[in-house]
Structures are given as structure tokens and as C-alpha cells.
Amino acid sequence: MSYREHLPETEGYPRAAIAINALVAIAVTALVLWWAADFAVFYEELFRIQPVAEGANAGVGSDWTSGNQIAWLDFLIAITHAADVIMGVFILFMVFLHWGAFRRLASRMRQPGDSGSSAVAADGGQVEGGTTAGDATTAENAGGDTAGDDGGETA
């Protein structure tokens, strides 16, 4: 491929390893699922729904809280609830943290329609016209594109 000429040589994963590992993974999956299905895939209808409660709340195991006698399972569920809450609060904090950081970063960028010139040309368009002013505020650039080829200092 000719366009590769100017691209870097990068370390990747060998094709053979990808192919072999993909095949092994599919085989392992098939075996594990066969085991999960009790080595009898056609033993029963897979998706049988057997309601155990009648009336408005009819459904599978709708009374599991009262019917579950396994202490460790109850404990696992309680622990998982706690983990959900703790991680949920942490993730929410992370959302707000990034939301705020993004707003701060956005305020440093040139605002839409700020100047007549467009931002960095994604296609690597050339810079026409010479230098931008060295200060961090957006220099009104008379010469069209300011692609990322000439220096502009940050604050």
C-alpha cells in the first residue's frame, strides 16, 4: 500500500497469533457453553418461563426475597448493592469533574466565529502567510488557515 510510505513503523500483534487465538477462543467458548448447558444442548427448551406467583405481580421468582434461604447469596446481593452505590457516587463525581474540566478547556479554545479563519485543518492543509503573534490570545490572523505548523505559545 503506497500510502504507508510516510507512516510510522509500529509494533502490532502478529497476524498468526490473532488467527490462532481467535480460533482457540471460539473453540473454548463452544466447549464452555456446552458445559453450561449440561452437555445436552437439546435437553430442554432453553427459554422456559414458569411463573411462580399469581395475580398482579405474576412472574418468575417474584417472591425470591422471602423464598431465598441462602444466607451467602443474600449477603452477596447486599454487598453488590453497596458496591453499586459507592461506585455510582464515584462515577457521578467523575462525570462532574470531567464536565467542569471540559468547560474550562473549551473556554481556552477559539470561540466559534471568533475570527474569520478556520482552526487546524484536519487534512493537514498548508499554512499560508507567515507567523502568528506569540501571545496566547487568539491573534487575528489575516492569512486564512492557521494549521499547526507555526508556533503559538500557551499562557
Place this chain on the structure above:
Amino acid sequence: MTQLDHGKFSKMTTTFHTLLALDVFVLFFSGYSLMFNDELWWMVNLMGGATGVSAVHRIAGAGLLALIVFWMLMMVTTDTGRGNFREILPSKGDFDAFIQDVRFLLGSADERHPNARQFAGGTADEIPLLTYIGKGVVFIFAAELTLLTISGLLIWSKTGVMELMATKTAAAAFVTFHGLLGVIMLMGVMFHIFEHGFHPALYPVEVKAFIPRSMIPEEHDDDIEGTGIERLELAPSWNMASTVVGAMTVIGIVSVLLGSLFDEGYPVPREIAIGGGPTDILLTVGINMGVFVLLLGLVLQMYGNLLRVRWQKQLEQEASEPTTATDGGRVESEE
């Protein structure tokens, strides 16, 4: 290691990321329409009722099993995989990055720490393969996916889980446990979508997970100090879009969290009845907002792949028609 902002992952990793994302989205849509069936009744119907949803969930579950086995094998059997393990271990720099992010938010730091920088710009040389958030994502998602796969396999066979759990109700409780486990990942993925879709410099999607580093030319100025973000122009729609999606992400996370506490999901009722009362209506709206954020993530990740295809086409085009022939080479037009 010099890499531009979007030259991060190998080709295999970008492909794997896409397959994993698609598979996990299908698992989320099918699994949580089961768990939150009274809020997402329309989604259950969309997938063919309880039977259809279970079938979709199992097929996607088989896909997940294959994907994580493949990934583990790649990490163990290849030099690249083993070499990358160092890159994901948390360091002191990651903790510093977290603290500095908080200070950056509060205005007492001027820049984000290199380990937190999503847009590296001129500082591409300084930044690690993964930000501190990226490392957290790798660890948390890996733990979640492993636990979900194991518990999912245990409930794959009804007879198997009954033998394991002694009673039908206990078996149903174990299914609930499986659903509650996934809530952390569900919330995490919503944050992941916001984080990589709404960075102002990279909006609407950060392409480093979609364009492999082998397709990124390694050239950047060394005379720029800092990232150079102040030279980029903000997209006109960013303000509104980031506010709306940020709000939806927050509401979605809060709603699925509350839903997981109040609404333990199993059973799937034979007749769908939306719970009465205003709080349930609010919860219904909120959970649906969360699902919308996931749908947006699905769209953005397909868009990331579209950008990769366009990028490759552009590279090929530039290679075949050199626009600036500095060496005086001829432009040959291809008919």
C-alpha cells in the same frame, strides 16, 4: 514514543474495541430491558418479548465469552500483549493526575496532568498510553466482564442453577445478583461515552480508539509549548450538546442506580404494567434517558469507525495525488 492524539491503539486493539463495544451494548439493551422491564417495556417488546430478549442476551453473552477468552490469550501469548501490561499498571502519576484534575476544576491548577490529558497536542511525547481514567476503565471493566461472564455462565442452564441453588427462588435471586453486578459497568459506560464524546477539542468523538496508530503520521512541532488547544476552534454545537448529554448522563446514572435498588428486576411479568405513582414515572423517564445515552454511544462508536474509513481513503488519495510536490515529482492522474 511520539504519538498524536489519535495514534494510540494497534489495529487489533481498535477492532477488538469495536467488537466488544457492540457486544456489550447488545448485552446492556437486552439485559437491562429484562431487569428494568417496567421502565423499558417497549424494548422488551422490540426484541420479541421475554423469550426474544433472553435469546438475544444469550447470543451476545456467547460473543462476550469468545471475546474475553481471545483477549486473555492475546495478552499472554504475544510479546506486545505482555509488554503492554506495564502500561496499564497504576502509578503515582495517576494519583497525582486525579488530584490535579480536581485542582484544575477548582481553578488552582493551570493545566491537566499529562496522565489525564485526552488532548495532548504538542505534548504528545509526554503522555502515557492510557490516562488515569483509561487505566481505571481497563481494570474495572475487566473485573466486571469476568464476574458477569462467570455468573452468566452459571445461570446459562436452568437445571444447572437449580442444582447449584437448591430452590427456584434462590436461582432467581442469583439471576438478580448477575444483573446488579452489571450496574457498575452500565454507569461506567455512560461516563465513558460522555468522556470520549464531549472533550471540546475532540468532539464529537475521540478517534484514538478507532484509528490505529499505524495510520497516524508521526510529525508534530516541537516548538509549541503546551498542548496548543487555544489554537483550535470550538464547534458551534459543543456548548449545547455537552450540556444536554452531560445532564442526560447524570440523570441516567442516578436513575439506573435508584432502579437497581428499588427494582430488583426479576421477574419478567407476563403482563407489563408500568408501576403507578409519580416517582415511577420519573424513574421511567430517567432510565430511558440512560438508555438513550447508551444508544448515542453506539452511534458515536460507529461514527468513529466511519472516520477511520474516511481517514484511510484520504491517505490513499494523498499518496496517489501529491498536492505539494516539493521534490518536483510529477502528478500522475489515474484514470
